[in-house]
Amino acid sequence: MTHINALDPGASPLDYYGFELRRHREAAGLTQRQLGDILNYTGSLVGQIETARKLPTPEFSERADAALGTDGMFSRLVELVLRSRLPAWFQQVAELEGRATEISTFQTHAIHGLLQTPQYARAVLGVLDDTDLEDRTAVRLARQRILEKGQAAVIWMVISESVLYQEVGGRETMRGQLAHLLAFERIPAVNIQVLPFSAGAHAGMQGSFTLFRFASDAAIVYTEGYGSGHPAANPDTVKDCSLRYDHLQAAALSLRDSAELIRRLMEERYGEQRAFGGDSVA
Template sequence: MTHINALDPGASPLDYYGYELRRYREAAGLTQKQLGEILNYTGSLVGQIETARKLPTPEFSQRADAALETGGQLYRLVDLVLRSQLPAWFQQVAELEARATGISTFQTHAIHGLLQTREYARAVLGVLDDTDLEDRTAVRLARQRILEKEQPPVLWMVISESVLYQEVGGRETMRGQLAHLLSFERTPLVNVQVLPFSAGAHAGMQGSFTLFRFERDPSIVYTEGYGSGHPSANPDTVKDCSLRYDHLQAAALSLRDSAELMRRVTEERYGEQRGSGGDPVA
């Protein structure tokens, strides 16, 4: 167990956050219990965060900043903390997401992490391993904060129609996930197209990939394997995948038709079912 007196703020972003939280709290003359009561959390949780045994959330950070008058310091730190908790091989990808001005992704089996709901992400991450599932889910969702920046990237996602039918997390989770995708229908910076089964053989048959574009730096292609990621700035690879993505977009349904298909699948596959007495059973 980490003892607060021995906490080294230079050990990790999580340790630094805990050190700063304790410093601000003590400067305000509050105990952990008193701060917890102000924030509507337990004093025990405050203590766990201060000793780097529990991850802070953006919501906790905002409340703590307001109560301790930090000028938003903890909320600014929490992105760094959560990013540091990603698997080591994925941290570079999170940095690419944070810096990119444009993200174009083709997904064959699942919704991209930047557009997953909490329930969907939890179901994906919980396959074979449910340890620290809540924290791992929070870390994944924290990546989505790049869409809330003053100048967010333009995100374009093409998904195989099969993704709509892969029942991840159950019917209710899929209803919520598809509703989440549809919520971006009138958001020009977030676009979702569906590649229909009728497209047949297509330019993405080799699998999922993501293109990151930057204001000044060369574009990067990212592909992923089991427990490993493969970013590449090789110009030939980038050119090839950019051409593939253009063809995938051309073969995909329009934004409007994609939204209509998602609505139809939601109703027909994941809508509430009725029992013999007329009551919903789904």
């Protein structure tokens, strides 16, 4: 077992978080168990976080700030901790998501990570690799905190109709995911459109992509491959993808019709099924 005294607070944001948690706990005269009782967590979990063997969550950090009087330090630090646990090639994307004033994305295979439910994210991340799945899921969901900012980016999302039919995680998970999308229906900063099968050949046939626009910096287009990401600020590339996105939005259903399609599929495809006798079945 790694002893907390062996931690180098400069080694990583996670090590620094654990070092500071122990320092403030001891300054308050509390044992790990006592702090755990105050936070409504186990003392064992406190110890694991202090020894950088467990990721803290935003909720844990908020409670630690309140209990130890650290003026939001852990809540600020946890964002760095979680971002540092993203794959190295994706960390720049998370930074772009945090700075952007507008995010326009086209998705062909899955719901974008910013709008995924925990169950859906877990199912996506668990394909072929379930190691540290809970921590990796928490890291992905932490990106969604940008939606809570006072001046959050405006999000435009066009998703292929096939995404709604791809049963990720089972029927219950999909029903919850579609319900989550509908929860944004009256939020002007999050706009979801469905590109229907009837659109036929379309401007996004080459695959998913995301456009990031900023208050003062040049726009960036981002595409993704297996285990790699490709941000590009080339003006011609950005112009081409911007035009493609305009055409995708024009071919997609309206916001209202998209919501109606999502609602219908949620009930008809992922709602309760009934047996011949009339009783509902799982």
